[in-house]
Amino acid sequence: MSTNGKPKFAMYWAASCGGCEIAVLNIHEKILDVDANFEVVFWPVAMDAKYKDVEAMEDGSILLTLFNGGIRNDENEEIAHLLRRKSKILVAFGSCANEGCIPGLANFSRPSDIFDAAYASITTDNPEGIRPQPSYAVPEGEIHIPKFYPVLRTLDQVVPVDYYMPGCPPESHQIAAVIDLVVQVLQGKATLPPPGSTIGAGGSTVCDDCPRTRNVKTIKKFVRIQDIVVDPNLCLLEQGVPCNGIATRSGCNALCPKAGAQCIGCYGPAEGVLDYGARLITAFGSVIDSKDPEEIERILDGIPDPAGQFYRFNLAASLLRAGKASWESN
Amino acid sequence: MQRLSIDPITRLEGHGKIEIFLNEDGNVANTYFQIPELRGFERFCVGRPVEEMPLLTNRICGVCPEAHHMAAAKAADAVYHVDPPRPAKLLRELLYSGFYFTDHTTHFYALGGPDFVMGPDAPVAERNILGVIHKVGLEIGGKVIQARKYGHTIVEYIGGRKVHPCTSIPGGLTKGITEEQRQEIEKMGHWAIEFAQFTLNLFNEIVLGNKAYVDLILGDIYTHRTYSIGLVDENNKVNFYDGNVSVVSPDGERIGKYAPSEYTDWIAEHVEPWTYLKFPYLKKVGWKGFVDGKDSGVYFATPLSRLNAADGMATPRAQEEYEKFYSVLGGKPVHQRLAIHWARLIELLYAAERIVELATDPEITSDNFHKIPTETPTEGVGIVEAPRGTLTHHYKTDERGVVTMANLIVGTTNNYAPISMSINKAATSLIKGGTVVTEPMLNMVEMAFRAYDPCFGCATHSLPGQMPLEVTIRDADGNLVEVLKQYC
Numbered sequence: 001m002s003t004n005g006k007p008k009f010a011m012y013w014a015a016s017c018g019g020c021e022i023a024v025l026n027i028h029e030k031i032l033d034v035d036a037n038f039e040v041v042f043w044p045v046a047m048d049a050k051y052k053d054v055e056a057m058e059d060g061s062i063l064l065t066l067f068n069g070g071i072r073n074d075e076n077e078e079i080a081h082l083l084r085r086k087s088k089i090l091v092a093f094g095s096c097a098n099e100g101c102i103p104g105l106a107n108f109s110r111p112s113d114i115f116d117a118a119y120a121s122i123t124t125d126n127p128e129g130i131r132p133q134p135s136y137a138v139p140e141g142e143i144h145i146p147k148f149y150p151v152l153r154t155l156d157q158v159v160p161v162d163y164y165m166p167g168c169p170p171e172s173h174q175i176a177a178v179i180d181l182v183v184q185v186l187q188g189k190a191t192l193p194p195p196g197s198t199i200g201a202g203g204s205t206v207c208d209d210c211p212r213t214r215n216v217k218t219i220k221k222f223v224r225i226q227d228i229v230v231d232p233n234l235c236l237l238e239q240g241v242p243c244n245g246i247a248t249r250s251g252c253n254a255l256c257p258k259a260g261a262q263c264i265g266c267y268g269p270a271e272g273v274l275d276y277g278a279r280l281i282t283a284f285g286s287v288i289d290s291k292d293p294e295e296i297e298r299i300l301d302g303i304p305d306p307a308g309q310f311y312r313f314n315l316a317a318s319l320l321r322a323g324k325a326s327w328e329s330n
Numbered sequence: 331m332q333r334l335s336i337d338p339i340t341r342l343e344g345h346g347k348i349e350i351f352l353n354e355d356g357n358v359a360n361t362y363f364q365i366p367e368l369r370g371f372e373r374f375c376v377g378r379p380v381e382e383m384p385l386l387t388n389r390i391c392g393v394c395p396e397a398h399h400m401a402a403a404k405a406a407d408a409v410y411h412v413d414p415p416r417p418a419k420l421l422r423e424l425l426y427s428g429f430y431f432t433d434h435t436t437h438f439y440a441l442g443g444p445d446f447v448m449g450p451d452a453p454v455a456e457r458n459i460l461g462v463i464h465k466v467g468l469e470i471g472g473k474v475i476q477a478r479k480y481g482h483t484i485v486e487y488i489g490g491r492k493v494h495p496c497t498s499i500p501g502g503l504t505k506g507i508t509e510e511q512r513q514e515i516e517k518m519g520h521w522a523i524e525f526a527q528f529t530l531n532l533f534n535e536i537v538l539g540n541k542a543y544v545d546l547i548l549g550d551i552y553t554h555r556t557y558s559i560g561l562v563d564e565n566n567k568v569n570f571y572d573g574n575v576s577v578v579s580p581d582g583e584r585i586g587k588y589a590p591s592e593y594t595d596w597i598a599e600h601v602e603p604w605t606y607l608k609f610p611y612l613k614k615v616g617w618k619g620f621v622d623g624k625d626s627g628v629y630f631a632t633p634l635s636r637l638n639a640a641d642g643m644a645t646p647r648a649q650e651e652y653e654k655f656y657s658v659l660g661g662k663p664v665h666q667r668l669a670i671h672w673a674r675l676i677e678l679l680y681a682a683e684r685i686v687e688l689a690t691d692p693e694i695t696s697d698n699f700h701k702i703p704t705e706t707p708t709e710g711v712g713i714v715e716a717p718r719g720t721l722t723h724h725y726k727t728d729e730r731g732v733v734t735m736a737n738l739i740v741g742t743t744n745n746y747a748p749i750s751m752s753i754n755k756a757a758t759s760l761i762k763g764g765t766v767v768t769e770p771m772l773n774m775v776e777m778a779f780r781a782y783d784p785c786f787g788c789a790t791h792s793l794p795g796q797m798p799l800e801v802t803i804r805d806a807d808g809n810l811v812e813v814l815k816q817y818c
Contacts, residue, residue: 118372122724124598125613125617
C-alpha cells in the first residue's frame, strides 16, 4: 500500500487532446489539495509515469483514477484494463472517455477511408500507397506502433466504470467541487454517490443555466450562426440557430450561449436520456411550427449535417455506436 | 545488433517513442522516432458544416486549441470569400496573443528552461520548475501562475471559454469585449511586457553569462542547416495571426513567400510505414531523406525559424532583442537548435507588446465584429503560426458550405523530420561504442527534441520540465542487457 499512508491517485489520457489535463491544471490552488490528500502515483502530464510501477502495484491499490480519452487502439485498451485492475474507483473523465467526443465521429467511416484521408491527401506524395503498419521490419530490426481499431470505443465499452464526469473539457469549477467531495469522503464527512452516477455536472439541461430569454419556442426555419445578426438576449433556438442546449446536460454554466455561440453538446445527454440524438431530434421536431410535411422537409433541410448535429459528441456512446461502413469493416 | 528503446513518458503512453539501433561496434546504426497515434480528423471533418471546423478541430489539441480555432476560422472565412471587419481581426489576434503569452511562458519555465537555468547535468530532482523556483526565487512561481491566468483570461473574454474557444465564425466573431474587459486586458498586457523583459534578463544572466551554456548552444551536436519558414506581415515582420509564409534557405536567402492559398505549391508530405505521422517538406526542393542542406526539402517551423524567415519584429522592444540575438549568434540565419529557446522569449516579448497595442486600438471594443457572408462557399485555406510551427487548414465545400475535403498540416508535424534528425545526431554524437549511457547523456538526447517544444497529440508535455525516459538496451537476440531510467 501507500508509502506515505495517503490514498493513491492516478490520471491517464488515452486517445485525447490534452484539454482535460489543462482543465485540471486550471483549478490552480486546488491542485495543492490533491497533493495534500493523495499520493499521486501515475499522471503523465504532471509527473513521471512509472508504468511498470503501476503494473507492480497490488490490484485495487489506487483509490481514484481519472481516465480521459477514448479507446482508439490496442495500447489505449491495454492501459484501460491495467488501470481498471489497479483502481478502486475508476472515473470516465471528460467527453472522450464518456461518449467518444469529436474523435468518435470517425465511427461514421471505414478505417480504410480514414487512412486514405491521411495518407492519400492532396499534399501527400505517396505513389506506392504506403500505410502505417503495426509491425514493420526496418533494415535494423522490427519496430511497432499500436494497432488502429475499426471503431473508437468509450471507456465503459471496454471496462466497468464507477463514475462518469462529462464535459469537453470538464469545467474547472466542477473538477474542484469533485475534489472537495472526495476529500470530504476521505475525512468521513460525506459519502460517495451511488456507483454509476454522473458526477461534476448538473441534473438538468444547459437551457436551465442559460440567461437568454425563452418564449414559446416555434420556428419556421433553421439558420446558421454566420448567416444572421444574433439577438444577444433571446434564446438561440428560437432564433433558428440549432442550439443543442435543450438535450445537453447542465454543468458548464451555458458558456457558449452566453458568448453568442450555440451549444454544441459537449456535456453529453441530460439526466435520464437514453440516446442523445433521439432526444435532440424530438426536441427540434417539437419546435418546428408547421403541420405541412413538405414545409417540414424544407425546414429540416436547414440542418445541413443531421448526423453530426445530433451525434457530434455522442456517436460512440449512442445506440448506433457507429455507422454502417464502420461496422462492416469490423 | 543492439537496440535502445527510448520511450518518452514510458512505453505505453502512446505519444512518442524512440528506437535506437546500435551496430556491432556499439555505435548508433540508426534511430527511429515513432508517433503511435492517429485519430482521423481529416476524414470525419468531411460531411460537417464548415462553420463547425473551428469547434471540431479545436479538439485536435487541448494545449493549443486556440491555434486550430483560428486557422479553421480563417479557412472558413476564405471558403465564404468574406473578409471579417477590422475589429474582428483585432479581437482574434488579441485572443491569440494572450494564448501565445501563456504558452511560451509555460514552455520556458516548466519545459525547456530548466535545462539551462539548472544546467543539463544538474541532478534530475532539481532540473524542473521547482528547481527554477529555488534558484531564482519563490516569487517566480507566483509570477508563472499569474502569467497563465492572464493569458487564459484574455482567451476567455474573447473566445468564451478557457479551453476550446467557441466564438470565431465565418466573417468574424459572435461577440466583442466591453470597455471594462478592455481596460483589464490592457493592464494585464503591461504586466506581461514587464514579465517578458524580466524573463529575457534572466536568460541573459544565467545562460548567456555562462560560457559552457553558450558553447553548448553553439556546438555542432544541436546544429542543422535546414530551410526556415514562418508567417510574416507585409513588412516581412514576424506575425502569428496573419500574412504570408516566408521561406528562407539554409544560406539565409528568401526563396519565396507564399499566400495561404498557394501552400500546395510549396509543401508536400512524405509517408513512412513505421509511424502514423507524415513528414512535410518543401515541394520545390524535394524529399531527399533525413538530411539537411540546401538540396534537401527538410525545413523547420519554430520560433527560431520564424525569426530567420522574417526581417524583424513589429514591436520596438522585441525588435531590439531580435537585433541583439543575431549580433550575439553571428548573423542570420541561426541554425543552432538550442537557440529556439532564446527566440521563443523574443516572441514572448512581442506577444506581450502586441497585447497592449491591440487592447489600446480605438476599434477593439467596436460592435462591428461580424460580417454576414454573402458569397457561395467553395474552398479556402487558413494559416496561422501555432507556437510549435506554421498551422495550415484547408477545406473544400459544396455550395451549402458542407466540407467535402479537409487537409491539415499541423504545427509540430512540420518539424517531424528535423526533430528525427536532431535525435539521430545527438544520439550518434553521444552514444559511442564502449561508453556507458548515463542519465545526463539521455537528457542531452532529450534536449535535442525538447527545443522544438514538440506536441504530438499534445502529449509530450510534462509539467515538471522533465520528460521521463526509459532506455532499454537489448542484445542482438532481444535479451535485456540493461535498463536505465530517468525520472523526475
